[in-house]
Amino acid sequence: MIIRKLDFLYRAQLDQETLDIWIEEEWLVPQTAAQEQVFSEVDLARAQLIRELKRDLGVNDEGIGVILSLLDQVHSLRKVLSHTLQSSPGERKSG
Amino acid sequence: MTDPYEILGVAPTATPEEIRKAYRRHAKKLHPDLNPGDRDSEERFKQVAGAHNLLSDPEKRRRFDNGEIDASGVERPQQQYYRDFADRSGPGDPYENASGFADFAQSNDIIAELLRRQAERARRAPGADLHFGLTIDFVDAVNGATKRLTLPGGGSIDVTIPAGVEEGQILRLRGKGAPSRGEGRSGDALVQISINPHRMFERHGADIHLELPVTLAEAVLGARIRVPTPSGPVMAKVPKGSNTGTTLRLKGKGAPQSGGGCGDELVRLKVMVPSEPNPELEAFLSDWDPGPNYDPRRDMQP
Numbered sequence: 001m002i003i004r005k006l007d008f009l010y011r012a013q014l015d016q017e018t019l020d021i022w023i024e025e026e027w028l029v030p031q032t033a034a035q036e037q038v039f040s041e042v043d044l045a046r047a048q049l050i051r052e053l054k055r056d057l058g059v060n061d062e063g064i065g066v067i068l069s070l071l072d073q074v075h076s077l078r079k080v081l082s083h084t085l086q087s088s089p090g091e092r093k094s095g
Numbered sequence: 096m097t098d099p100y101e102i103l104g105v106a107p108t109a110t111p112e113e114i115r116k117a118y119r120r121h122a123k124k125l126h127p128d129l130n131p132g133d134r135d136s137e138e139r140f141k142q143v144a145g146a147h148n149l150l151s152d153p154e155k156r157r158r159f160d161n162g163e164i165d166a167s168g169v170e171r172p173q174q175q176y177y178r179d180f181a182d183r184s185g186p187g188d189p190y191e192n193a194s195g196f197a198d199f200a201q202s203n204d205i206i207a208e209l210l211r212r213q214a215e216r217a218r219r220a221p222g223a224d225l226h227f228g229l230t231i232d233f234v235d236a237v238n239g240a241t242k243r244l245t246l247p248g249g250g251s252i253d254v255t256i257p258a259g260v261e262e263g264q265i266l267r268l269r270g271k272g273a274p275s276r277g278e279g280r281s282g283d284a285l286v287q288i289s290i291n292p293h294r295m296f297e298r299h300g301a302d303i304h305l306e307l308p309v310t311l312a313e314a315v316l317g318a319r320i321r322v323p324t325p326s327g328p329v330m331a332k333v334p335k336g337s338n339t340g341t342t343l344r345l346k347g348k349g350a351p352q353s354g355g356g357c358g359d360e361l362v363r364l365k366v367m368v369p370s371e372p373n374p375e376l377e378a379f380l381s382d383w384d385p386g387p388n389y390d391p392r393r394d395m396q397p
Contacts, residue, residue: 002223002224002225002226002273029189029190031189031222031223031273031276032273036246038223038225038273040223041175041180042177042180042181042188042190045175045176045177045179045180046177046180046190048175048177049128049176049177052126052128056118056119056122057119057122057123057126058119067129068190069192071128071129071131071177071181072181072190072191072192073192073194073195074131074195075131075178075181075182075190075191076191076192076193076195076196077195077196078131078132078182079182079191080193080196080206080209080210080213083209084205084206084209
């Protein structure tokens with residue numbers, strides 16, 4: 001599902017300037033289509049997380065980048081782990 | 096729900112600052128996105144967030160302290176957390192970061208294979224589909240046309256409108272969507288068609304409806320007249336003794352149907368008397384006797 005920029009700003013409760021900064025920081029990585037930035041549900045949930053980290057947990061801007069990078073690594077690890085557990089049950093038994 | 100002060104672990108006399116700090120302390124530990132694998136954290140976080148929601152609002156807190164409201168019903172609505180998306184995101188996820196395990200790839204065949212497959216999938220992942228709307232004229236919808244769609248960011252694509260396209264129909268243009276992040280195919284452009292109304296024609300499925308004014312003489316005596324259709328005017332025969340409401344069916348003059356063939360054009364006649372006063376017509380009608388049984392309002396008698 002593709003979300004157009006105006007829609008995204010509204011649903012993520014962001015202003016244009018903040019969004020530009022977040023994209024520049026690579027906290028958000030929208031797709032570009034027809035010279036227009038388009039967003040997904042994943043970006044929306046990620047924007048929500050960034051807002052909660054800042055507003056509710058008092059994380060400062062430096063911290064956000066660190067947290068997101070570590071979170072991305074955790075999720076990638078989780079994916080690899082779940083693939084591994086699914087694809088090699090025999091090896092786990094014998095090992 | 097239990098006592099919100101208890102949930103946050105603060106005294107009932109706590110200052111707003113103390114409440115905020117207590118909430119942050121809990122949230123840092125419990126926020127579901129900071130605990131991707133812990134399904135229980137969500138329930139506990141909801142309680143903490145609900146308690147904070149109640150106590151951080153001075154008005155709500157006052158009413159709670161006075162016993163006017165209880166602690167139920169202040170929980171935040173169900174939220175979709177980032178972790179729910181991150182764990183099921185597909186190939187080409189821009190947030191994927193393999194640096195947490197890339198070093199294992201050298202010593203472990205399974206991991207190396209997984210990494211290779213993941214990279215391959217990401218490389219081949221297609222671009223996203225893009226949605227557009229396009230408004231076209233009635234006649235173009237019936238006959239088909241090529242329209243240029245201007246994209247929001249500049250640029251354009253040519254859209255071939257098939258004859259007989261219907262209101263709300265979505266045309267899929269392969270490969271005209273967003274490009275792939277890697278080397279996969281581009282996504283598709285999905286163009287939803289809306290059709291402007293026409294001042295004369297109306298469309299009902301594949302049939303075209305038209306109301307056509309005829310003169311008194313044409314209706315009474317019969318005539319051959321020109322009838323507009325979406326593909327240009329055709330000659331049609333008005334039978335002798337026609338009336339307002341008489342419908343002519345022009346076979347195959349409607350819109351093309353999906354199963355092949357075309358609908359019809361249905362021409363509903365509308366008899367017009369001259370708008371200017373006409374002494375001859377008046378003289379004729381005063382002498383004219385249609386007979387005792389003629390009553391156009393007979394069916395309306397109670």
